[in-house]
Amino acid sequence: xxxxxxxxxxxxxxxxxxGVTAFTTPAIETHSNGRxxxxxxxxxxxxxxxxxxxxxxxTGLSGVTVISGEGKGMVRACSDELGSWRExxxxxxxxSSYSFSVDPGTGFPYPFKHMMGTWSVNEVDENFSELLxxxxxxxxxRWMSWFFNDDTHQAFDDGxxxxxxxxxKRISQGLMNLDMVLDFHFRATGAETLAETQTQTWVGKSNDxxxxxxxxxxxxxRLDAKRDTxxxxxxxDGKRSWIIAPWVAASSPQETNYPDNRAIKTYSEYxxxxxxxSQDQGCDLVYQGIENREDDEYFxxxxxxxxxxxxxxxxxxxSYLISAQVDYFKKDGSEVSMETRYEDYRNVAGVMLPFYLExxxxxxxxxxxxxxxxxEFDNQLDQGMFRL
Numbered sequence: 332x333x334x335x336x337x338x339x340x341x342x343x344x345x346x347x348x349x350g351v352t353a354f355t356t357p358a359i360e361t362h363s364n365g366r367x368x369x370x371x372x373x374x375x376x377x378x379x380x381x382x383x384x385x386x387x388x389x390t391g392l393s394g395v396t397v398i399s400g401e402g403k404g405m406v407r408a409c410s411d412e413l414g415s416w417r418e419x420x421x422x423x424x425x426x427s428s429y430s431f432s433v434d435p436g437t438g439f440p441y442p443f444k445h446m447m448g449t450w451s452v453n454e455v456d457e458n459f460s461e462l463l464x465x466x467x468x469x470x471x472x473r474w475m476s477w478f479f480n481d482d483t484h485q486a487f488d489d490g491x492x493x494x495x496x497x498x499x500k501r502i503s504q505g506l507m508n509l510d511m512v513l514d515f516h517f518r519a520t521g522a523e524t525l526a527e528t529q530t531q532t533w534v535g536k537s538n539d540x541x542x543x544x545x546x547x548x549x550x551x552x553r554l555d556a557k558r559d560t561x562x563x564x565x566x567x568d569g570k571r572s573w574i575i576a577p578w579v580a581a582s583s584p585q586e587t588n589y590p591d592n593r594a595i596k597t598y599s600e601y602x603x604x605x606x607x608x609s610q611d612q613g614c615d616l617v618y619q620g621i622e623n624r625e626d627d628e629y630f631x632x633x634x635x636x637x638x639x640x641x642x643x644x645x646x647x648x649x650s651y652l653i654s655a656q657v658d659y660f661k662k663d664g665s666e667v668s669m670e671t672r673y674e675d676y677r678n679v680a681g682v683m684l685p686f687y688l689e690x691x692x693x694x695x696x697x698x699x700x701x702x703x704x705x706x707e708f709d710n711q712l713d714q715g716m717f718r719l
Contacts, residue, residue, distance in 0.1 A: 333436075335469055338489035343524075352369065353472065353474035353542040354472050354474065355472070356469070356472070357469065357470055357472070357473040357475075357476040358467055359445060359467055359468070360469065360480065361467050362463060362464075362465070362468070362475070362496075363463065363465040364487070364492075364495065364527070365380050365461055365462060366461075366462050366499065366500060367455070367459060367460075367461055367462075368452075368460045368462050369459060369503075370460060370503070370506060371454075371458060371460065372452050372453070372460045372500050374460075374502060375452045375462055375502055375503055376427070376452050377505070378498055378501050378502050378505065379450050379462065379498060380396070382397065382405070382431070383395060385406065385407075385409075386409070387497070387628075388493075388494050388497035388501065389468060389493070389494050389497075389509075390411070390490045390493045390494065391490070392409060393410050393411055393412065394409070394410045394540060394624050395408070395409050398417075402420065402423040403420055403421065403428050404419070404420060405419070405420040406419050406420075406434075407420075407431070412622065413440035413441075414437045414440035415437075416433060416439040417433075417440055418431040418432060418433050418434060419431065419432040419434055424451075424660065427452065427453075428449060428450065428452070429450060429451075430448065430449040430450075431447065431448055432445075433445075433447070438590055441472065442475060442479075443468050443469060443470060443471075444469045445467070445469040446466070446468050447467045448465070448466050448467075449463075449465045449466075449467070450462075450463070450464055450598075451463045451465075453682060462495065462499075464494065464495070466487055468483065470643050483630060500678045501667050504648055505620070509616070509617075509618035511539075512618060512646065513653070513671060516605070516646055516651045516652075516653075517606070520652065520683050521678075521681045521682040521683055522602065522606060524681035524682050525601075525602060525682045526602070527553070528555060528708040528709050529548050529709055530545070530547045530708065530709055530710055531544075531546040531601070531707070531708055532544070532545055532546075532586060532706065532707045532708075532712075533545075533704065533705075533706050534705050534706075535701060535702055535703040535704050536704065537699055537700070537701045538699055538700060538703070539559075539628045540556050540557065541558070542554060542555065543556075545717075546599065547596060547601075547712055548601050549571055549598065549601070550567070550599040550601065551717040552567045552595050552598040552599035552696075553565070553566045553716055553717055554566075554597075554598065561577055563575060563577065563578075564576075565592075566598055566716070566717050566719050567592065567595045567598070567599045567717070568717045569599065572588075572592035572596065572674065573587060573718070574583060574591070574719070575719050583600070584719035589638065589661075590662055593640065600612075603623075604634050605632060605634060605642075608634040613637060614616065614632055614634050614636055614637070615634070616633070617632065617633045617635070619631030619633060624645055624655075625678075628648050628649075629645035629647065630645070630651070631643065631644070631645060631646075640660045641658070641659040641660075642659075643656060643657045644656050650676075651672070652676055652685075653670065655670060655671065655673065656671050656673075656674060657671075658671070662694060667692070667693045667694040668692070668693040669693070670690065671688055671689070671690045672689045673687075673688055673692075674686075675688040677689040679706050680708055682708075684706055686701070686703040687701070688700075691702070
């Protein structure tokens with residue numbers, strides 16, 4: 332009996348000690364990952380130090396906003412599908428590394444007593460850098476560490492891989508030049524396939540106006556439109572343009588000049604102004620690099636015509652398709668602008684084309700919604716249709 336009682340007491344003591352230990356605070360754990368990046372340190376730092384846009388690259392985050400300060404002491408608000416919280420920058424070594432620690436009591440929806448991340452970049456040589464990520468975390472109770480530590484490390488591994496992949500892609504985009512971005516753009520749009528065609532016919536609706544746009548190489552265009560009983564046409568034959576419409580005083584076609592003919596002349600650029608400018612068609616083309624616009628990033632281009640009109644293009648950094656353009660031109664002696672957004676891209680015989688466009692104007696209220704119903708290539712067009 333004495334031996335049994337001693338064994339029972341020993342087991343009870345072990346369980347008691349284990350129980351007490353289970354509810355003590357465990358040691359701080361660390362988890363790290365890294366990657367060699369083919370880019371100078373200053374280029375890598377520029378991307379990873381954009382701490383207000385961390386959610387663009389990290390897994391699961393829906394938003395990150397810097398709400399006060401800069402460098403050490405900076406505070407940013409973070410959110411995901413489970414909640415929102417705040418983080419404070421506890422270290423900032425310009426050009427090298429920074430750390431953010433989760434602020435206790437601000438709503439962090441994960442079971443950690445302490446959480447801090449450090450991101451740093453080390454120079455290997457003038458063309459290579461080492462990008463490092465380290466997370467420091469602590470569970471409130473030791474039993475949680477026993478049960479969840481493996482899963483926590485796996486979650487960090489998965490998140491780090493996504494973050495490093497996205498950062499590496501963004502860094503490579505920042506190193507791209509004009510020719511590289513244009514090459515990706517023309518591949519994405521199917522420019523080689525379009526080059527094999529001779530005519531395009533677009534049929535669609537612009538608000539309450541039905542229209543058909545004809546384009547033919549090298550630089551011919553005709554727009555026929557109808558709204559209720561009102562019918563009008565405008566053409567460009569590569570050198571001159573004409574219009575016939577009820578609001579024109581004369582009943583016969585009238586020759587048009589700038590700015591009334593700028594749209595039809597742009598339509599005549601068969602591959603689009605960006606392609607024509609890249610082929611030195613009398614325009615200047617400047618690559619602006621990565622541009623921030625409306626809380627997003629785009630490849631930016633500016634096409635400048637001899638009369639100083641400009642078209643600013645914004646290409647999606649993932650698809651390389653045009654997301655928007657802003658035209659700057661003169662109207663009644665003043666500079667005005669027109670913004671066009673492109674959506675609903677579809678593959679038409681190997682060419683990617685937008686089937687929804689939305690236009691807004693600095694000189695008029697409201698917006699113009701353009702819905703493309705169909706696009707056809709190489710229809711037989713009478714050459715005489717490009718002169719009224």
